């Protein structure tokens with residue numbers, strides 16, 4: 048399988064949006080290795096220069112594979128070739144699809160990488176944020192709880208046995224980071240200033256009273272690979288996530 052085959056297969060998918068839904072694509076990075084043989088055919092000159100100049104070597108592959116997959120998936124939704132997708136960037140670097148005469152739909156997306164998994168969330172209209180984290184790469188989270196979590200959240204996590212804290216911490220973390228990415232500010236706001244209130248299985252209401260007192264954002268956890276925790280953040284309450292696996296879609 049080469050990069051062109053992969054691009055063609057994904058571009059053929061053309062899955063329609065239902066209202067109030069977010070499509071979440073997960074991919075295992077090793078599956079996308081063919082992209083690394085020919086990134087020039089998919090990425091822009093500016094992206095290739097950027098990866099050479101700014102990324103530490105371990106992060107280059109992550110960017111190349113993620114950006115190529117993102118272009119394939121966005122190309123499929125926008126009905127254009129992956130290489131024709133144009134991006135623009137917010138003040139803190141959040142990428143969006145630039146509107147062009149060929150893109151009549153307002154497609155919003157966000158991408159997250161962690162170790163071997165890439166997650167891309169896409170919807171029509173509202174800004175979204177997504178985050179995935181690998182549990183195995185966290186040690187004992189007890190010492191970092193105070194830095195990352197709000198006061199009540201620290202109490203929740205520290206009330207658990209040490210072995211259960213990592214998962215509980217990670218749940219808070221992905222909801223917070225998805226929120227910060229939804230807003231486009233990323234870690235320019237401290238995660239401990241973001242408050243997550245869990246409201247049912249995998250659902251949360253997320254707020255940031257010190258910086259954005261009126262903003263109501265909703266979090267939704269979704270399954271990806273074993274050993275990973277992931278969530279998306281959206282202004283749409285009771286949003287429905289439709290999950291797609293790139294590997295399964297290619298067979």
Ligand SMILES: CC(C)(COP(=O)(O)OP(=O)(O)OC[C@H]1O[C@@H](n2cnc3c(N)ncnc32)[C@H](O)[C@@H]1OP(=O)(O)O)[C@@H](O)C(=O)NCCC(=O)NCCS
Nearest residue numbers: 110113138139140141158159160178228231232233234235
């Ligand atoms: C957004 C941020 C939290 C992502 O952290 P990370 O640990 O690399 O996490 P993820 O893998 O989950 O997300 C990376 C993706 O988020 C997207 N992203 C970058 N900045 C973003 C922002 N401000 N808001 C939302 N998404 C953003 C990008 O698509 C990026 O992937 P790419 O570089 O392959 O395109 C972090 O980069 C950040 O805080 N950025 C804003 C602050 C900053 O650095 N500003 C200066 C740059 S202008």
